Amino acid sequence: MYYKLQLIRRAEEEIARIYPSDKIKSPVHLSIGQEAVAVGVCDPLRPDDVVSASYRGHAAYLAKGGNLAAMFAELYGKSTGCSRGKGGSMHLVGMDRHILGASAVVGTTIPIALGYALALQRENKGRQPKNKGRMIAAFFGDGAVEEGVFYESLNFASLQKLPVLFVCENNGYAIHTPLSKRWASSRLCERVETFGIPACQIPDSNVLTIWEKVSDACVGIRQGRGPAFLECMTYRWKEHVGPGEDYESGYRTREELRPWLENDQVRIIGALLDKTAKGRIDGEVEREIAAAIEFAENSPFPAPAELSTHVYA
Ligand SMILES: Cc1ncc(C[n+]2csc(CCOP(=O)(O)OP(=O)(O)O)c2C)c(N)n1
Ligand SMILES: [Mg+2]
Numbered sequence: 001m002y003y004k005l006q007l008i009r010r011a012e013e014e015i016a017r018i019y020p021s022d023k024i025k026s027p028v029h030l031s032i033g034q035e036a037v038a039v040g041v042c043d044p045l046r047p048d049d050v051v052s053a054s055y056r057g058h059a060a061y062l063a064k065g066g067n068l069a070a071m072f073a074e075l076y077g078k079s080t081g082c083s084r085g086k087g088g089s090m091h092l093v094g095m096d097r098h099i100l101g102a103s104a105v106v107g108t109t110i111p112i113a114l115g116y117a118l119a120l121q122r123e124n125k126g127r128q129p130k131n132k133g134r135m136i137a138a139f140f141g142d143g144a145v146e147e148g149v150f151y152e153s154l155n156f157a158s159l160q161k162l163p164v165l166f167v168c169e170n171n172g173y174a175i176h177t178p179l180s181k182r183w184a185s186s187r188l189c190e191r192v193e194t195f196g197i198p199a200c201q202i203p204d205s206n207v208l209t210i211w212e213k214v215s216d217a218c219v220g221i222r223q224g225r226g227p228a229f230l231e232c233m234t235y236r237w238k239e240h241v242g243p244g245e246d247y248e249s250g251y252r253t254r255e256e257l258r259p260w261l262e263n264d265q266v267r268i269i270g271a272l273l274d275k276t277a278k279g280r281i282d283g284e285v286e287r288e289i290a291a292a293i294e295f296a297e298n299s300p301f302p303a304p305a306e307l308s309t310h311v312y313a
Contacts, residue, residue, distance in 0.1 A: 001039055001040075001043055001207060001211070001269060002266075002269045002270050002272075002273055002278070002281060003281045003284070003285065004035075004038075004039045004042075004043065004062065004063050005035050005036065005039050005207070005265060005266045005269055005270075006266055006270065006281060006282060006285050007062055007068070007285050007288070007289075008031065008035045008038065008039070008058065008059045008062050008063065009032060009035055009266045010285050010286065010289055011058065011062065011068065011071075011072075011289055011292075012030045012031060012032050012058060012059075013032065014289055014293065015028055015030065015058075015075065015243065016028075016030065016032075016238070016243035016244075017243075018293070019242070019243040020243065023076055023297070024075045024076060024089075025075070025076060025077035025088065026074075026075050026077065026088025026089040026090070027088070027089060027090070027241050027242070028058075028075065028089045028241065028242065028243065029055050029056040029057075029089065029090070029240065029241050030056075030058070030236075030237075030238045030243070031056055031058055031059035031236070032236075032237045032238050033234065033235050033236055033237035033238075033260055033264075034056075034059060034169060034171060034205075034234045034235070034236060035059050035063075035265065035266060036205045036206070036207035036210060036232075036234070036265035036266075037059070037139075037167065037169050037205065037210060037232040037234055038059035038060045038062070038063035038139070039059075039063045039207055040207040040208070040209070040210025040211045040214060040232075041060075041063070041137055041139070041165070041167050041210060041214050041230070041232075042060065042063035042064045042065075042137070043063070043211055043214075044211055044214045044215040044218060045064070045135075045137060045214075045218070046133075046134070047065070047097070047098075048098060048134055049098060049134055049135050049136065049137065050098040050099075050100060050113075050116055050120070050134070050135070050136040050137070051063075051064040051098065051099050051100065051136070051137050051139070052100045052102070052109050052110075052112065052113035052116070052136060052137070052138045052139065053092070053099070053100075053102045053109070053139045054102055054103070054106075054109060054139055054140055054141060054144070055089070055090035055102055055103065055104045056141065056169075057089075057090070057092050057102045057139075058071065058089065058092070060099070060139050061082075061092040061094060061099055064094070064097050064098070064099050065094075065097040065099075066082065066092060066094040066097055066099050067082065067094060067097075068288055068289065068292040069291065069292040069295040069296065070082035070094070071092060071292070072292040072293055072295065072296035073085065073292075073295060073296040073299050074087060074088060074089070074091075074092060075088065075089050075296070076296040076297070076299070077301060077302075078296055078299035078300065078301060078302075079299060079300055079301060079302040079303070079306070080295065080296075080299040080300075081296075081299075082094055083101070084302060084306065084310060085301065085302045086302065086306075086310070086311075087101070090102060090103070090104045091103070091104075100112065100113065100116065106140075106141070106143050106144050106147060106174075107140065107143075107144040107146075107147030107149050107150055108149070109138065109139075109140065110138055110140055110144060110147075110149060110150055110153045110166075111149055111152070111153050113136050113138035113164060114138075114153050114156060114157055114162060114164060116136050117135070117136045117157065117162040117163050117164040117227075118160065118162055120134050120135065120136065120163055121160070121161075121162055121163060121224075124163075124224070133222040133223075134163065134222075135163035135164065135165060135218065135221045135222055136163065136164050136165070137164075137165045137167055137214075138164055138165070138166055138167065139167045139169060140166075140167070140168060140169070141168070141169055141170075141171065141174065142168060142169070142170040142171065142172065142173075142174065142179060142188075143174030143175075143182075144168075145168060145183075145188060146174070146182060146183075151195075153166075154166070154192060154195040154197060154227075154229075155195055157197070157226070157227040158195045158196045158197050158226055158227060160226075161224060161225065161226035161227075162226065162227055163221045163222065163224070163227075164221070164227045165214065165217055165218070165221060165227065165228050165229075165230065166192075166197075166227060166228070166229040166230065167230050167232060168188065168229070168230065168231045168232065169232055169234055170188070170231055170232065170233050170234065171234050171235055171236045172233075172235065173236065173240070173251075173252070175240045176240065176249070176251040177251075178251070178252070188201070188231050189201050189229065189231055192229045196226075197226070197227050197228065197229050198217070198220075198228050198229065199228070199229035199230070199231065200213055200217075200228075200229070200230055200231070201230075201231040201232075201233065202230065202231070202232050202233065203233050204233070204263060205232060205233060205234045205235075205260075205263065205265060206265070207265045207269060210230070210232060213230060214230065217230070234260075235256075235257065235260040237257060237260070237261075
């Protein structure tokens, strides 16, 4: 788990470092500070489980085992990228690791995840249940909860007992607007429970707690008992989009960040390891990231003829 936490943190720090050079051709929504959610959720999953992420998706992509070099190449707009350089940061995909393509349109990935869950359920019931027990984890932000399709999805998933784990990454903001100006009630889990879905909030982003709650939830989901819901409270350290900070822009204070810095799961989990083990992992992470950046830099851009290929299916 520390390896994954550190990989995501350092990869995104490198993205922030490279970004001003304009080599990265895509807007980037960084998850620095939110890594524990992706790792705590993806670590207990099976390799053949599916993950659906949002445009803030580097963390979920890497936590599920997405290829790091293909991610960097995608950010650089290169043909070796995981979306052939045509999607950029907001459209990471890795079907070899069962990572569904993401979308920039808030909330839209939730019903697509549901469609995948429905397909898994039907294959489960087929004569040769090759997908026995497979499930999907659907990540989305607190802003997605304001879309009507979120509630339609809760109802449909519960009614059909779909094998889906809903994961709301509640970082308190949709761009610059805090929850207090958007939600009539902050009791999200209670709202979800009225759909007959067990729901639980993890207030402190503790990666081990998230891991445990997900492991517990997966048991019922895999047995066909229907969906579960997690609200993971977290905090976005960087600006909404881009590599910088925005504590001076008036909508939040640096004071609000402080408890989350003290609760940094990357540092806390790293401190549980002995120094040699941690040093070995840190070294491995740095080598992997350097190799991924080199791969992206040396890869070609897509040929002009590719402009209209793989656009529609
Ligand atoms: C349907 C739709 N409405 C509005 C937007 C503009 N928009 C982009 S990101 C965003 C905030 C979403 O916040 P949240 O779901 O909490 O995710 P976070 O960025 O905090 O991870 C909005 C409103 C959009 N992309 N799609
Ligand atoms: Mg948010």
